[in-house]
Structure formats: structure tokens, C-alpha cells
Amino acid sequence: MAKYLLLKHYRGAPAPVNDVRMDQWTPEEISAHMQYMQDFADRLEKTGEFVDGQALAPEGTWVRYDGEGRPPVTDGPFAETKDLIAGWMVIDVDSYERAVELAGELSAAPGAGGKPIHEWLELRPFYGSAPTITE
Amino acid sequence: MNEALLRSLTPSVLAILVRRGADFAAAEDAVQDALVEAVRVWPADPPRDAKGWLVTVAWRKFLDQARADTARRRREDLVDEEPAPGPAPAVDDTLQLYFLCAHPALTPSSAVALTLRAVGGLTTRQIAQAYLVPEATMAQRISRAKRTVSDVRFDQPGDVATVLRVLYLVFNEGYSGDVDLAAEAIRLTRQLAAAIDHPEVAGLLALMLLHHARRAARTTPDGSLVPLAEQDRARWDTESITEGIAILQAALARDRLGEFQAQAAIAALHADAPTAGETDWVQIVEWYDELTRLTDSPIVRLNRAVAVAEADGPRAGLAALAELDASLPRHAAVAAYLHERDGDLTTAARLYAEAAHKAPNLAERNHLTRQAARLNADRRH
Secondary structure, X not given: OEEEEEEEEEEOOOOOOOOOOHHHOOHHHHHHHHHHHHHHHHHHHHHOOEEEEEEOOOOOOEEXXXXXXXXXXXXXXXXXXXXXXXXXXXXXXXXXXXXXXXXHHHHOOEOHHHOEOOOOOEEEEOOOOOOOOOO | OOHHHHHHHHHHHHHHHHHOOOOHHHHHHHHHHHHHHHHHHOOOOOOOOHHHHHHHHHHHHHXXXXXXXXXXXXXXXXXXXXXXOOXXXXXXXXXXXXXXXXXXXXXXXXXXXXXXXXXXXXXXXXXXXXXXXXXXHHHHHHHHHHHHOOOXXXXXXXXXXXXXXXXXXXXXXXXOOOOOHHHHHHHHXXXXXXXXXXXXXXXXXXXXXHHHOOHHHHEOOOOOEOOHHHOOHHHOOHHXXXXXXXXXXXXXXXOOOOHHXXXXXXXXXXXXXXXXXXXXXXXXXXXXXXXXXXXXXXXXXXXXXXXXXXXXOHHHHHHHHHOOOOOOOOHHHHHHHHHHHOOOHHHHHHHHHHXXXXXXXXXXXXXXXXXXXXXXXXXXX
């Protein structure tokens, strides 16, 4: 088994095929999209491949240490930051091929006009623990 | 096996152990062990006196642990003080436990966790699942909380207001898992109301019952939010509403108004209206005025602006809104709604989209995005 992170981006991913902002969809199209995402997660729970999924708010803050005895510096959000993560799903699957298959299904979630968004999702393998037997 | 009974006995059993001289942290562990034992043993061999059984077993667990500690730390005197087993004393220190678990030295999340375990009788695992954190994290949070209050004297009166804030948090910020935290908060508030005669405790209980009564109507099966005006009122729990209103009326009659009673009064006016159109918005505005006097909270003023719009028209609502800081949470959502009521759909659609961007949770974000989409779709046709 191997764990993979499916990353969804607010920005930073290549443009999807069906690229229409959600507030320009119809309410029914939004509902269909939400239902598709929920069904996908439910199905993965049933197959025993779902680990975790969370959505992130679009605005955050950059923080860094500013030296002994000083409060941390906060800044941003920065408009020029290219990459903005919208959420993730962690899956635990048997193979890379299965991970790709699932990411493809998730990317087919319906959008404007009820057509698949073809959204680009980033698939990142976890570093697992070192195997007991390596030879 | 009556889990409800078992959990309702938890605080008084724990209080008895503490009164007998056990320190709170060790007594709390012993009571949890006794609960586990009860779940195991009772189905085949139910006790005649459930509370007496729990006290006896918990005390034995406490002594076992104390002996183990004594072997290590040579604290023999405590063990020699074992009282004769007998009927549980009549005095109920449940209230003291509520105070201890909501002690001002605790952070809100610690107070919530400790209250659910020591007063509510939930296991660490159940609490962890409810708040979506690993069990080890929740265990650490609880043991740190116990250390924080370890030097607090048990017989000192606490502040009811801090207890109410903790119970309100449990009710309002409960997540998921197999424990219904809203129902649990109601149970704990009901138990508190039985232990202390206080109009604000009654006010909070009424507020919870009135909100809980609408729960089935508040979301669709797919989790989408349904605004109050669009809810199917036939799905409201009338029994819960009747009880909430009766408790509230008794509390208000005592003429010691507080913020929970005022909030409950607003919830009661909503619950009382057969249709959204028949809501008594004028009275609701008056209650918001009371709440503003009691709390001076900008969030209350924001909600008041909506009520003003319903009572006196959207322009009056927008005027009330104009006095408030635009950075308030949900300000854009309220502005969007009021502009829509005022017929300015372009501004409303833009503000709904802005509000969705700032929404504090996914359900609200989806709801607000759908509102923007609805107006945008209407404008295209």
C-alpha cells in the first residue's frame, strides 16, 4: 500500500478545460458538483482507500521567526504567490496506477453546463517508512 | 445496559471520591475505569444500586492506583484512610465539578474536553473523534487540564458564567463522530439546571432546546444549509420548542435578564411563527436592543441589522449596517442579503461571491456561492 496526496489548487495549477468560476454556474450545477465530491469520498471509504480530506480557506498569512524575544512577523496574503492550495485528499492505494485512476475520477467532477471540469490535480506520493526487507 | 444512566451518574460518583479525599486527577481516572468495568459487567450482572456500585468500584480502582503509587513514592497515609463501604452520601457536589472543569485557568478547548470527560462521562476516544483530533492528542489535552486544576480547592464556589460559556461551546462548535455533541450539551445543561437555580442556566437550556428543535430542517440530506425563512417548519421538533419556551418564560418571569435569556427569546419568536412571513420582527428588534445593552457585541449589532431590515425595510437595515465595521465576520453576507432585498441584484451577487470567499466554513461557503450563482443565473435570463 502507498499513500498519495491529491492536491486541489485555487491557483497555480494549469487551467482546466471547463474553466468557469463557480458563482457563474447554476445552483443546480453547484449541487451536482458537491454531490459528486461527496459520493467520491464515500466510495473511497467503502473501498478502504480513504484516509483524510480537508478543504482550506482561500486566505492565509505568511509567518516567520523574527529573533529572540520578538513576536513573529506576519505578512500577506501575497497576490504574487503563484500556488494556492484549496484542499487535499489523502488516499492509501495499492499502486501508482490506482492513484492516477482515482485522481482522474475526481478531476471529472461536473462543473458549468454539467460537463466535467477536467481540473488538474496534483498527485504527490508520501515518503513511506523504510521497508523491513530491502534485498 | 443503560449508558445514559451510567453517564448521568459520572459527576456525582467523581464528586464523592474527591470528597473522600482522593485528588481530582486520580479520582477522574478511577471513575473512567469504573465506567469501563460497568460496561463490561452490567449486561450480565446488573447492580441493584448503580451509583453505589460505581462508587465502590471507582474507590477500589483509586486505591489500587494509590497503592501502586505508594509503592513507588511511599505515600502510605492515604491508603489507610479507606472509609467503610456504605451508602453514597446524599450531598451532591456535581455543581462543584462543573466549576472545576470550567475553571478560568483552563483554555476553552481544555475546559470543553475536561467537562465532557469528567462531567459527561465520555471516553477520551469519543471526545477525540468528536473534535477530529488524534486520541493521543486529546489524552494529553485532558491530562494537562487536570494538572492545571490540581491545586484548585474543590469546595470553592465558581462562576456560573464560565460554565455556561463552556457548555455553549460544546453545543455550538461540535463537529461529528458517533457522539451527538449538541444533545450532550443539552444533557449537561439540563443536569446543571437541576443542580443550581439560575435564570441564565435556564436561558441557555432554553436557547439550546429551541435551536436543536430546528436541526432536522436546517440542512438538506447533502449537507447544504437551509436558511431559516426557507425551512420546512413541519420538521421542527414541537416538543422541544414547547419545553424551551416554558423554561424561558419561567426564567424571564424572575426579572434577571441575561444574554442567554435574550438570545433564547429571539429563538422563541422564530420558533413561534407558523410561517416565516408571520415572524414578529418588531419584537425581535427589541430583543436585539436588549442584547446590545447586555453585551455591546458587534456581532449582535450585525444580526440586529437583519432584523431591522425585516421590520422596517431593507433601507433601514442597510443604514444600520453602515454603522458597523465592514471587516466583521459575515458582514459581506449580511450586506449581500440586504442589497438583494433592496432589489440591487448586481451588488448582491458581487457581495455574495465576496462573502463566499470569506466564509468561515465550507457549508457557508457553498451556500453563499449558490446564492451568488442564483442571482447571476437570473440575470443571464
